[in-house]
Amino acid sequence: AQSVTQPDIHITVSEGASLELRCNYSYGATPYLFWYVQSPGQGLQLLLKYFSGDTLVQGIKGFEAEFKRSQSSFNLRKPSVHWSDAAEYFCAVGAHGSSNTGKLIFGQGTTLQVKP
């Protein structure tokens, strides 16, 4: 069965510092990979996605993520964090096949706190 693990439940970084949020997945093939962000009381906003090709993908708000097949990882990075980046971040996997249609599997989320 597919699964997604975000090892860090909570991360605190200083404004202007770099950020890396970890995501590991379990799936037999290369899945579709996503990062979403959720502000309190809001829905999820898609930051970036990986389907195939270049393993380094760029997203909105200055975020990027790197797919590493050998490590089954899809870590999210940002070189300089802004106070407005404080939110909860979710990594998600979309598996292939008719039995998985329309279904994303999410990690438990990482809450990012930004110190001034």
Next chain:
Amino acid sequence: KAGVTQTPRYLIKTRGQQVTLSCSPISGHRSVSWYQQTPGQGLQFLFEYFSETQRNKGNFPGRFSGRQFSNSRSEMNVSTLELGDSALYLCASSDLAGSSYEQYFGPGTRLTVT
């Protein structure tokens, strides 16, 4: 394009009642997926509809049901509400032309069961 809209945004119901939530997808999107988000279980897939047909279903009891209309709008219904049904219910729409599973989420409906 307008985003995914969900109504109502907040709802308070009593245990044993039933509730209907509505979702309007992005124009042109034909797939609608529903998720339940709780602090304990996180984000869990409920079901997915495409062209008025349920194509996939998560591991939820039969009290949870849904439907999709010809204009792609979708509703989900929860009957005989339990306290544990209190959650944020999110719907997401997708243009499956590329079968990419790229989903766009609405703001959610916050359901509180008392």
